[in-house]
Amino acid sequence: MIVIKDLTYGYHSRNTLFQELNLTLPPGKVYGLLGKNGAGKSSLIKNMAGLIFPQTGSCTINGLEARHRRPEFLAQIFFIPEECELPPVTIPAFLRIYSVFYRSFDEGAFYEYLRIFNVPENCQLDKLSFGQKKKIHIAFALAANTNVLIMDEPTNGLDIPSKIEFREIITRTRRHDKITIMSTHQVKDLDGLIDSVIIIDQGRVLLSADKEEIGQKLYFGDKQTGDDTSLYGIDTPAGRRIVRRNNGIETSTLDLELLFNAAIYNLPGIRAVFQTQ
């Protein structure tokens, strides 16, 4: 479990990005951390990974303080940054160097993910394209079988087929005791992949809810004539798409983009829905 308690963080002591932020992430779920550019997504996940330190408050993973970066903590977590750099070695050498650090590393799974991603198994890592490096990074992180996997903009640099392969692999590697966090501003990429949504903006958590809860409380669909209860809407070539309060019996498919925009542009409306009922 990840527990963020009263976390205050800022690039400078006078200018805080997060002010006494609280967030608890239970295991067994894939979390989508959504926010605009500069919303604080990367800062939040870096705090979780112990790469930056809070001014006050704490961030713990399974009871271990992130900022101390003790080996027991590092063994629990794998962090994939937005920009990936790999050493100038071949894949077998890379495995020989790094797999020994991870007790539950699954070499067979690693090569399987590479096959799904169509990455050649005997290439020199530093000669690969950005997207290929990212795929190897993701494959290694998943094969490492850590309890927590944090990915910063995981789909950046991946082409369309690779994004589909990425979804397939993430779906395969779900575990009841694992926390996967994917931070992105490309909300469409996470459609159908996540169990829980966290939307942040200007250092605040605007919404943190499971997909099920969102489905119970909100309805996503086309605007009907005479319906003026929408919380937010956008015009599409097929008509106006809206999100509105669910009356409790309707079912709809979660539209992350609509939800995200609703949270950003009509926060009181969204908060009212999630605080009542």
Place this chain on the structure above:
Amino acid sequence: MNYIRKMIALNRRQYLEHWQFYSLLAFAITGLLFLLFFITWHWQESFSGGVGNGIFLIGLFGGGAAFSAFLYQDLRHPAKTIWLLGIIASAGQKVMLWIIYAVFLYGVAYTIIFYLVEALFFSIVTASQSTMTKANVFSNGFYSFYLIFVNFQLWLMVGSLAFHKGALIKTLLLMVLYFIIAATGNVVLMKAMTGESSITSSLPFNYFQFIHDGENIYVYLPANLQALINVSYNFLLPLFLSYIAYLKFTEKEI
């Protein structure tokens, strides 16, 4: 994984990822040493004795600085730093590995290369002054330069952890600046303390020199005090620097 096995795994990483650079550096140092030996041999009458020792020091410190600049390159790229910080080992183990590479492995490897090159060079050339030109690193207290080298490398490590950009240059400049300020400051201090205005040079915690009846007089610290200072410089300072590097590494943020 226990401490030793983790250190072995870290060492394997360090070696397998960078063996090409180590080989290149070894070749570069070999070439440089040959060149320096050739220059001093060709113009041997322009150089007085102890030239070999001078060449040894140029390679030891120059090559050591280049080696350090490469060793800490992970700290200059955020993605590489994140990867380094994420490796399942303690900050102490990672810093210890740097010390082993920067201080011990480089020191030993360089000494071996130096003596191989020297032996090869003087087997090729014949010169009456070759015995003068040859280095004698393990006599007359010359080994103390190894102890200075240890501190030099550790300062570079602390500098690499303290500065985000241009760490090597900044640290080297600071070292030079410190040396100048300490030496000139010490002269001023000695003049003020003794009232002797003819003090012309000094080295902090070592000596000062003044002119009396047209002769240079050197004043050294009492032997027991000097021994204490030497112990502090050569053994305590490296420990402090290593600890500072460890603390800086634990505080490293991306």
